[in-house]
Amino acid sequence: MEKIQIKDLAFKIHISEQEINQRITNLAAQMNVELAEARPVFIAVLNGSFIFAADLIRQLDFPCEIQFIKVASYHGMQSSGKVQELIGLNISIEGRLVIILEDIIDSGLTMDYLVKELAKAKPAQIKICSLLLKPKALKVPLEVHFTGFEVGNEFLVGYGLDYDGFGRNLPHIYQAVEPTKE
Ligand code: 5GP
Ligand code: MG
Numbered sequence: 001m002e003k004i005q006i007k008d009l010a011f012k013i014h015i016s017e018q019e020i021n022q023r024i025t026n027l028a029a030q031m032n033v034e035l036a037e038a039r040p041v042f043i044a045v046l047n048g049s050f051i052f053a054a055d056l057i058r059q060l061d062f063p064c065e066i067q068f069i070k071v072a073s074y075h076g077m078q079s080s081g082k083v084q085e086l087i088g089l090n091i092s093i094e095g096r097l098v099i100i101l102e103d104i105i106d107s108g109l110t111m112d113y114l115v116k117e118l119a120k121a122k123p124a125q126i127k128i129c130s131l132l133l134k135p136k137a138l139k140v141p142l143e144v145h146f147t148g149f150e151v152g153n154e155f156l157v158g159y160g161l162d163y164d165g166f167g168r169n170l171p172h173i174y175q176a177v178e179p180t181k182e
Contacts, residue, residue: 048103
């Protein structure tokens with residue numbers, strides 16, 4: 001088992017590059033059927049979703065747009081629970097189908113905030129697409145229309161997800177390993 005070290009933490013592979021690619025191909029195939037006529041605007045949440053968004057939309061074969069926004073940053077191993085301002089939405093989404101692209105939904109507070117903020121711009125509908133979902137960590141009810149993988153509450157890095165800024169470049173998704181178990 002490939003182990004890596006980022007700062008003070010050891011990580012092992014949780015979801016391999018191959019599994020990620022396969023799942024994204026399936027998600028794209030589903031969207032190619034469901035969204036073919038919808039002309040959606042994808043709104044990818046920076047920083048974490050940049051790789052997922054890039055891999056997903058290149059497999060979509062219908063007309064669509066993509067925009068990038070930013071909300072609260074994530075520091076250390078626990079979600080702060082504090083949500084900052086939404087920045088970067090510089091197009092009108094009025095009357096449009098919006099698909100939010102996220103790397104991971106943990107407590108769901110960021111997504112809940114985002115949905116409420118975006119709703120103020122009067123889209124026809126908002127759908128959520130998250131590569132990763134931690135169902136046991138959810139603190140608010142959320143309907144996630146497209147989910148890549150359901151995971152436990154372990155801390156993950158790689159494939160866009162960071163630990164204190166590092167690890168986004170890793171091709172696999174890794175989980176933190178308890179130091180005592182090693
Ligand atoms: P939420 O508001 O749902 O609690 O947290 C959402 C944000 O927290 C995600 O967009 C992500 O930036 C960060 N986050 C939650 N869980 C993890 C994790 O396991 N690893 C990393 N790297 N970030 C996470
Ligand atoms: Mg994120």
